[in-house]
Amino acid sequence: MSTKIKNRILKAVIAVTLLTLAGCGPWWPELAFSVHFVVNVDGHTVASIKVQNEGAVPFFKDKDFDGVFELRDEAGNVLLHQDVPELDRLSPGDSFWPPGWKGTLAAGKYQWIWGAPGHDFATVDFDIVERNGELFLDENSVRVSQVETLPAKKQDLLFRLPESAVTFRWTSADLTEMALLNGEGYV
Numbered sequence: 001m002s003t004k005i006k007n008r009i010l011k012a013v014i015a016v017t018l019l020t021l022a023g024c025g026p027w028w029p030e031l032a033f034s035v036h037f038v039v040n041v042d043g044h045t046v047a048s049i050k051v052q053n054e055g056a057v058p059f060f061k062d063k064d065f066d067g068v069f070e071l072r073d074e075a076g077n078v079l080l081h082q083d084v085p086e087l088d089r090l091s092p093g094d095s096f097w098p099p100g101w102k103g104t105l106a107a108g109k110y111q112w113i114w115g116a117p118g119h120d121f122a123t124v125d126f127d128i129v130e131r132n133g134e135l136f137l138d139e140n141s142v143r144v145s146q147v148e149t150l151p152a153k154k155q156d157l158l159f160r161l162p163e164s165a166v167t168f169r170w171t172s173a174d175l176t177e178m179a180l181l182n183g184e185g186y187v
Contacts, residue, residue: 028057029053029055029090030054031051031090032054033050033116033121034051034114034122035048038137039136043104045104045137049069051095052093052095053095054092058090058091065085067083068081068116069084069098070082070112070113071101073111105135108127117149121149122146124144126143
């Protein structure tokens with residue numbers, strides 16, 4: 001067999017190998033951030049946040065993860081800020097649910113932000129509306145997007161959760177809502 005034919009065969013094998021590897025998905029951790037929330041019958045907004053490794057390899061523990069979960073009003077004022085300073089190992093397909101939040105929001109326009117530097121941030125814009133004295137989520141107002149950097153803040157924090165605030169007390173109704181949300185939730 002001539003050298004020219006051997007080189008062509010070698011190039012073909014390399015090309016097929018590269019195409020096969022390219023079709024297998026990313027060979028690095030790929031974190032996807034999402035916010036799951038609902039306004040319950042008591043008018044409380046209940047939110048949980050999720051990060052999932054959608055890559056083909058494990059995400060190894062990162063003590064400098066510096067995750068950020070925020071709630072902002074229409075003017076961009078930060079109403080809630082929660083740090084997620086580190087993230088444990090996530091195998092491909094695994095998810096982690098940091099502590100969520102429960103509170104009452106007045107009627108208005110809001111934005112959830114959840115992500116970490118070096119990864120994308122999920123943003124969810126939504127409206128809380130009042131009808132007959134009750135608060136509801138305007139489901140038609142929900143807009144989900146991904147951004148590469150944390151949007152700039154308009155002013156200092158109005159409420160900040162300390163890192164020690166990792167224990168939340170949930171009622172049975174909240175747990176039922178969260179179970180529904182966590183199994184392919186609202187957002």
